[in-house]
Amino acid sequence: MNYRRRATFLLLFLISLIPDSLRAQVSPERLLHSDDEPENWLTYSGSYASQRYSSLHQVDAANVKNLELKWVFQAQSLQKFETTPLVVDGIMYLTQPPNDVVALDARTGRAFWVYHYAPSPAARPCCGIVNRGVAILGDSLFMATVDAHLVAIDAKNGHALWNVQLAEAAAGYAMTLAPLVVKDRVIVGVAGGEFGVRGFIAAYEAGTGRQAWRFDTIPKPDDPGHDSWRGGDWEHGSAAVWLTGSYDPDLNLTYWGTGNPGPDWNPDQRPGDNLYSDSVLALDADTGKLKWYFQFTPHDPYDYDSVQIPVLVNANWSGSPRRLMLWGNRNGFFYVLDRVTGKFLAGRPFVKVNWTSGLNADGRPIPSPQPPGAPTYPGIQGGTNWYSPSYSPRTGLFYVSTWEEYATIFTGVNADYKEGLRYTGGANTSPIPGAENPAGARQGPVNTYTEALGRGAVVALDPETGKKKWKFDMHDVNTSGILTTASDLLFVGGREGYFQALDARTGALLWKENLGGEIVAGPMTYQVGGQQYIAIASGNSLFTFAPRE
Amino acid sequence: MELLNLSSRGLLQRAVVCTVLALCGPAPHAQDRAPQYFPADIEYGAQIFTSQCTSCHGVTGDLVPGVNFRAGQFKRAVSDNDLRLTITNGVAGTAMQPFAFGSSELTGVVAYLRNMNSFDARGLTVGDAARGQAVFEGAGNCSSCHRVNGKGPRVAPDLGDIGAIRTADLLQRTLLDPTGSMLPVNRPVRAVTRDGKVIIGRRLNEDTYTVQLIDEQEHLVSLTKTDLSEYTVLKTSSMPSYKDKLSAQELADLEAYLLSLKGVK
Numbered sequence: 001m002n003y004r005r006r007a008t009f010l011l012l013f014l015i016s017l018i019p020d021s022l023r024a025q026v027s028p029e030r031l032l033h034s035d036d037e038p039e040n041w042l043t044y045s046g047s048y049a050s051q052r053y054s055s056l057h058q059v060d061a062a063n064v065k066n067l068e069l070k071w072v073f074q075a076q077s078l079q080k081f082e083t084t085p086l087v088v089d090g091i092m093y094l095t096q097p098p099n100d101v102v103a104l105d106a107r108t109g110r111a112f113w114v115y116h117y118a119p120s121p122a123a124r125p126c127c128g129i130v131n132r133g134v135a136i137l138g139d140s141l142f143m144a145t146v147d148a149h150l151v152a153i154d155a156k157n158g159h160a161l162w163n164v165q166l167a168e169a170a171a172g173y174a175m176t177l178a179p180l181v182v183k184d185r186v187i188v189g190v191a192g193g194e195f196g197v198r199g200f201i202a203a204y205e206a207g208t209g210r211q212a213w214r215f216d217t218i219p220k221p222d223d224p225g226h227d228s229w230r231g232g233d234w235e236h237g238s239a240a241v242w243l244t245g246s247y248d249p250d251l252n253l254t255y256w257g258t259g260n261p262g263p264d265w266n267p268d269q270r271p272g273d274n275l276y277s278d279s280v281l282a283l284d285a286d287t288g289k290l291k292w293y294f295q296f297t298p299h300d301p302y303d304y305d306s307v308q309i310p311v312l313v314n315a316n317w318s319g320s321p322r323r324l325m326l327w328g329n330r331n332g333f334f335y336v337l338d339r340v341t342g343k344f345l346a347g348r349p350f351v352k353v354n355w356t357s358g359l360n361a362d363g364r365p366i367p368s369p370q371p372p373g374a375p376t377y378p379g380i381q382g383g384t385n386w387y388s389p390s391y392s393p394r395t396g397l398f399y400v401s402t403w404e405e406y407a408t409i410f411t412g413v414n415a416d417y418k419e420g421l422r423y424t425g426g427a428n429t430s431p432i433p434g435a436e437n438p439a440g441a442r443q444g445p446v447n448t449y450t451e452a453l454g455r456g457a458v459v460a461l462d463p464e465t466g467k468k469k470w471k472f473d474m475h476d477v478n479t480s481g482i483l484t485t486a487s488d489l490l491f492v493g494g495r496e497g498y499f500q501a502l503d504a505r506t507g508a509l510l511w512k513e514n515l516g517g518e519i520v521a522g523p524m525t526y527q528v529g530g531q532q533y534i535a536i537a538s539g540n541s542l543f544t545f546a547p548r549e
Numbered sequence: 550m551e552l553l554n555l556s557s558r559g560l561l562q563r564a565v566v567c568t569v570l571a572l573c574g575p576a577p578h579a580q581d582r583a584p585q586y587f588p589a590d591i592e593y594g595a596q597i598f599t600s601q602c603t604s605c606h607g608v609t610g611d612l613v614p615g616v617n618f619r620a621g622q623f624k625r626a627v628s629d630n631d632l633r634l635t636i637t638n639g640v641a642g643t644a645m646q647p648f649a650f651g652s653s654e655l656t657g658v659v660a661y662l663r664n665m666n667s668f669d670a671r672g673l674t675v676g677d678a679a680r681g682q683a684v685f686e687g688a689g690n691c692s693s694c695h696r697v698n699g700k701g702p703r704v705a706p707d708l709g710d711i712g713a714i715r716t717a718d719l720l721q722r723t724l725l726d727p728t729g730s731m732l733p734v735n736r737p738v739r740a741v742t743r744d745g746k747v748i749i750g751r752r753l754n755e756d757t758y759t760v761q762l763i764d765e766q767e768h769l770v771s772l773t774k775t776d777l778s779e780y781t782v783l784k785t786s787s788m789p790s791y792k793d794k795l796s797a798q799e800l801a802d803l804e805a806y807l808l809s810l811k812g813v814k
Contacts (some may be wrong), residue, residue: 090771091769103769105759105761105769105771107771108759108771108773110754110756110759110761110771111754111761112753112754112761112763112769112771113753151813154696154699154703154707156703156763156767156769157696157703157706157707157763159696159707159709159710159812159813160709160710160812160813161698161699161813162813163813163814
């Protein structure tokens, strides 16, 4: 036996001594190399690059029509069901509103345990008592709660390990996002952009919950960028963070989007660019220090939160390999940035836009505010919003859910800040001129949301040109995340309750199922027992499909 | 509908019993249902009362005008549930503050209030939680199976919040008679797959077609019953009775420790 063979034998022997329970733990290395285990879904967006792409390919264009329902999990809640489950070695972990965590057998949907967290009655998230999922490290799960706590939970038995309060729920702070684990820390951001909070992103030690670093998304006096605020406006300037960021391990940078400045719709109350609202922040993952930022919508009057998922792609740009960041923004533009430096490379509208006449060479929009009473495109919910986009390295296309021909008439009104009360400063209406406002829209199974207000679509964009390769139109607006797979399938839901599989190269509809409930979550996929499954939350249930055996 | 009728009948019978008792002896406290108070709960309640309530109500429970616990005299509370609400919410405009007691503490305090007139604290063996932790980790050997605050194996139920979800009486009964007190869902199971693999663990969930358990290697395992050649639910707990293993003081200490485990807040 030569030295190398003996060393290999010794290594295998030592590995055999590691208890199974330890081997099954989700190490930082597993998170780094999640692409090597496509049978699992280890982070909210599927990987640190947040492409929501899976290299699984068992379900393909030929057999997708044979997808059948395998099991359903019914949430014990009537709140919107926005969770993306994790799957680790056959165990699924998901959240049900407000802040329960459930461990299920991913093959049958039967539960192992339920962790129940009762948020403070003082919690007041702006737009629904929702949660989008957990993060995992080792044998611990991490959940951010609507009353602004971060809780660690034993993944084996559902018992809480620690619970730290990050901010005051009564002041409007909340958390709805799935945390991001980087190395041995858990990174989260706080929501509350409609309550005049001061946003922040912070990292906590996974073992103890001790805060490791914190980055305030609004610079305080004497910090760079503070001069983008007037007087004390910054104290209630919002710039909340309510979607999960991404991570580039080679650069050790973690990227997070920030929300609107406060008050949302009355920019006259807060002159200046209002940094770092509506921006992407590149933070050193070890220290939380700001490396660079790019502000998409300076001095935003439209609530164009830039919290969307930062999609990281290594691809050729103008003939040279480059580390890119792709961003389908709520303001209606698709951006390409250099994620090493934050340099603006390109930006093109993917929906109708009239709030700006275009972007300058640095990507800064040239404002074109509409006259009073005239519609602004896109409207208040944006060209897209928080629904996860997807990028397929096979097709080289970026996929995003959109709201088309959708506008709002914005009217700013003065807002007084009072802790815990809404601080939005607007009296807005959403119909385009001449359209009737469909009061009571979507109350029950009859859909009264019509083309008069806009419609939804899935759009496939070529990152290099920003041009649409194809568009899949929907009657109602689209609130679903997107999943792509190595078999060139694209899965997407929508408000109408349909769950659809499209050809990722052409946009052709290959399969659909009516799940009967609004889909406001992102699809994911995993494999267990040799079978690929696709899961999506709809209405108040999680539906899981696999090909008929 | 049938269940409703049976339930209603049961309530009626209990109401009749209460009425008879009222006629035969001292006036009982009006109750939503026939109360049962266990010695361990009364003892636990006595300890809480002594540390939390006596500064206002006095050791004998009659310092507040119009209130005399021993005599069953309350200003507002009629039922046990009223007492729990009064303790939890306090009484606005009075010195009676809200108390953030858990379920086991409320059960104990109410049990003590209802039995102050007959309970003899002189024979009470007062437990000490710190000493109880030493018993848990030492003489009791509890930590070889149970997990607390992220430490210990997961083969047996995690006890990190047991003091918040079990009453003193239930804990005492479990320590003395583990099999008789074992929750059915926690029963040990033994399964043999059709290819001969033996799986032993603690049941977490079960239905007609599947069973979910945590096995001896702490894996979460879900089994389909048609894949099994053998499946047995054991009704005997592997936990020993501490009736003759620990002294009365050690048991009291251990119970005090378990009651102190309230979980992560």
